[in-house]
Amino acid sequence: MVQEGAEPARQAARSAAAILGQPFEWTAIHQDTVRALTTDTYSDMLRRTQEAVRTAGAFYRACRAAARHDLPLLAADRPRALAGARALADRLAATYRLDHVVYRGGTRMPVRAWAEAALLTRAAVASNAGTLAVAREHGISHVEVSDGYDCGWTSHPDPDKAVRTLRTVEDAAEWPISHPRCTRAFGLRPDAEGM
Template sequence: MTSPAQTSGDRDELTAVITAAVTELVRHWRRLSTAQDALLSSLERLRRGTGSTTRIRPLILRFQQEVGEFDRLARAVAERWAAQDLPVIYRDGALRALRQAGADLTLFRWTSDHQAALTALTASFYVDLIGRIQEAVRRAQAFARAAQDAAREVTLGRNQAGLDSARLTAEHSLSTIVYRNDARHPVQAWATSALTYQGAVTANHAAINTGSLELEAAWFECVDGPDCGFTNHADTDHASGTIRSADDAAAYPIAHHGCIRSWIPRPGLNGQRGLVSGDPL
């Protein structure tokens, strides 16, 4: 069986992969807010007069170039995450499950079943990340249009108060992610939450699939926080220390974002009568 030190080491490796991807993604995202600040600073220096209006366009083009570079670099991170990092996380999750079950690690192979499972996961997660990147580009373009219009009003003498950079930044914040409920969260917080969720789901599906396919385990032990419910954190059906059927485990590989749940195959319980999914082990 796996020792606590091995379990901690597995989590540390998963955390390291996630942290590296988050750090790179946030670094590229910062390009947007830096370019936004630079554009506003340049536009603020424009005054009404001959030639002032013609100087706006080159500044906007420079900003758009930074947006394009962000798009290229952020997409590269998403592609590498889906093509390289998630497969590594899946494999490590599979090997961890075998270690925890005391089984031979060479049992894991990239069979068609595992490849199909990984493809489905990476396709979904990749689409989510690309969607956020596309949204950031759209927001940056909307900011550029608004900044250009506002600067023209100043240089043509229609706005004597000058460029309102604070308003433009507040209305078009490029350092935040907008959720469906219109809540705004810092990019760092979003990226950490999103990639941690994707990594945990991938690793746990790998453990469940490996237990089911390689060990033919019908039952899994759930390891989780002591207060975490099975279907969500507030569920009164506490998960940790219980046994769950393979189907139930696959339905809820984790309960919520930030969940620390993991699964241990229990093939030794196969055929044991009277077991009910949710029973304490």
């Protein structure tokens, strides 16, 4: 049985023999050469794959550490979240030399955009959770939604537009944002009781 990848080697050997004006026959020497190349290539690919897995693992651990340390600090200060996201992205890109994060479906996202979306999302969720906690603490049942004019309640294209609507605290807790980078914020409406 001829090994996979042997055909290009066979054609190259046939061409070399033709240049010399010699007959060509696929022999054990040729098969051994292909076997050695295959083994060497496999070993090289395995090393490169292991290095990629090691780098990805280190990047994953760095992201988790950032999530534990940086995200809560930045989420508490929503206006500074974007600058913090850029600093995090720059640090991760410089340390791991990765310029894209690849999602499960194969979508490639630049590291900076990924970090900005992650931090802005967490900052918005944290800020809104704080507002809703105060609402619950003081028995306020409704909040007014501040959001982009085109932003839907459950997703950006949702026809139920969120901006300037009154929502119950429970509904707001279920949908603190509708998409990454969402600018949604809640304002307390104690005057809306019974509406």
